[in-house]
Amino acid sequence: xxxxxVHVLLLLAxxxxxxxxxxxxxxxxxxRQGRALFQLLQDSGQVEALFADAEAGNPRAKKxxxxxxxxxxxxxxxxxxDLVSRPxxxxxxxxxxxxxxxxxxxxxxxxxxxxxxxARLRKALFQGFEERARERHLENQLILSxxxxxxGVSVAASAIRSAEVAGASQSSVAVREEAGSIDPNKLHHLFxxxxxxxxxxxxxxxxxxxxxxxxxxAANAALREGRLVMGPDGILARKTGVNVIEVEGFQVQLxxxxxxxxxxxxxxxxxxxxR
Amino acid sequence: xxxxxxPLEYDLMRLTAEENWPGFRLxxxxxxxxxxxxxxxxxxxxxxxAQQLVDGDYSAQYRWVDMDGIVNGxxxxxxxxxxxxxxxxxxxxGNITWDGVERPWRIRGGVALPRT
Numbered sequence: 092x093x094x095x096x097v098h099v100l101l102l103l104a105x106x107x108x109x110x111x112x113x114x115x116x117x118x119x120x121x122x123r124q125g126r127a128l129f130q131l132l133q134d135s136g137q138v139e140a141l142f143a144d145a146e147a148g149n150p151r152a153k154k155x156x157x158x159x160x161x162x163x164x165x166x167x168x169x170x171x172x173d174l175v176s177r178p179x180x181x182x183x184x185x186x187x188x189x190x191x192x193x194x195x196x197x198x199x200x201x202x203x204x205x206x207x208x209x210a211r212l213r214k215a216l217f218q219g220f221e222e223r224a225r226e227r228h229l230e231n232q233l234i235l236s237x238x239x240x241x242x243g244v245s246v247a248a249s250a251i252r253s254a255e256v257a258g259a260s261q262s263s264v265a266v267r268e269e270a271g272s273i274d275p276n277k278l279h280h281l282f283x284x285x286x287x288x289x290x291x292x293x294x295x296x297x298x299x300x301x302x303x304x305x306x307x308x309a310a311n312a313a314l315r316e317g318r319l320v321m322g323p324d325g326i327l328a329r330k331t332g333v334n335v336i337e338v339e340g341f342q343v344q345l346x347x348x349x350x351x352x353x354x355x356x357x358x359x360x361x362x363x364x365x366r
Numbered sequence: 367x368x369x370x371x372x373p374l375e376y377d378l379m380r381l382t383a384e385e386n387w388p389g390f391r392l393x394x395x396x397x398x399x400x401x402x403x404x405x406x407x408x409x410x411x412x413x414x415x416a417q418q419l420v421d422g423d424y425s426a427q428y429r430w431v432d433m434d435g436i437v438n439g440x441x442x443x444x445x446x447x448x449x450x451x452x453x454x455x456x457x458x459x460g461n462i463t464w465d466g467v468e469r470p471w472r473i474r475g476g477v478a479l480p481r482t
Contacts, residue, residue: 161438273461274404274405274461275404277404277458279404280403281405284455322427322428322475323428324430324474329425329427329443346423347441347442347455347457347459349438349441351438351460356461356462357459358406358457358459359406
């Protein structure tokens with residue numbers, strides 16, 4: 092088919108105008124691009140075309156989809172959870188009568204739950220909401236209601252089981268299963284740096300892998316309990332004395348890390364300057 | 367070994383200096399050693415101007431490196447010890463490997479999109 096004919100077909104199909112909402116590498120850096128992308132999100136056909144392009148390997152589409160799924164929608168979910176967990180909303184009577192303590196999920200009607208792209212963005216939004224809701228100790232019922240509203244009843248049914256697991260204290264066994272095989276490169280990066288002062292902790296835990304699992308478990312517990320300071324992309328704050336966790340009686344600082352899908356992904360750690 | 371910083375290393379130093387050390391000069395920085403760990407890199411530094419800094423770990427708050435092929439991106443801290451620059455610790459987040467090749471990257475942080 093001649094190239095010109097392909098372009099005509101794409102135009103008829105409403106192919107996304109990437110130049111309007113991203114630079115040539117797929118980065119959304121200006122407010123104007125952000126507004127254009129927001130406009131695109133209102134059009135289900137464009138959203139699905141964007142996801143189809145990403146699936147087909149279009150690098151700009153892939154980058155934009157990744158931004159939407161890993162940052163924009165989860166962040167929006169977190170902000171919503173923050174809104175509905177403000178102190179007055181924790182009083183049942185106030186919550187029901189306030190008009191704003193129970194999220195009105197109609198604002199995402201433009202994301203079609205029965206379309207692949209829409210469903211994925213709804214899921215990303217809900218994951219952000221759920222993560223922050225659990226940090227804020229919101230009732231399971233509120234979280235499940237949100238799940239039903241955002242991702243649909245069929246997904247909610249299977250997710251209840253994992254929500255129960257997530258809500259419970261995460262055991263080392265669960266962490267171990269999740270961790271699978273720990274990359275030895277990560278262990279080398281963390282533990283073979285003398286300045287990190289981790290040798291005593293490693294000895295107390297019985298080895299680097301065991302120490303890593305304990306640190307991972309303590310980090311996730313601190314996250315659930317709302318004790319970690321992080322930025323808008325889930326990047327942990329990097330300041331002296333911040334994000335210090337207790338592991339087997341030793342203080343450890345998470346000096347580099349990122350929260351992804353409700354779990355702390357450890358970047359680097361140190362005990363320098365700690366007891 | 368005394369090599370110039372790579373563009374990535376230079377940008378990380380520039381951002382860290384801008385946020386933490388007003389007036390810091392980058393033009394005297396050289397790399398004395400690179401240790402690619404498979405999950406990041408330690409880049410050891412020397413400073414021809416011997417600028418004095420307060421010991422600690424520094425970075426540019428909430429910024430991260432979005433590099434092609436690295437899921438979740440990477441973070442960094444700059445270590446200062448004995449009042450001197452020691453190294454840049456570039457690290458992946460979680461169980462992700464990095465072979466040390468600086469593929470196309472971009473510094474990210476904050477969100478440019480409007481909120482719903």
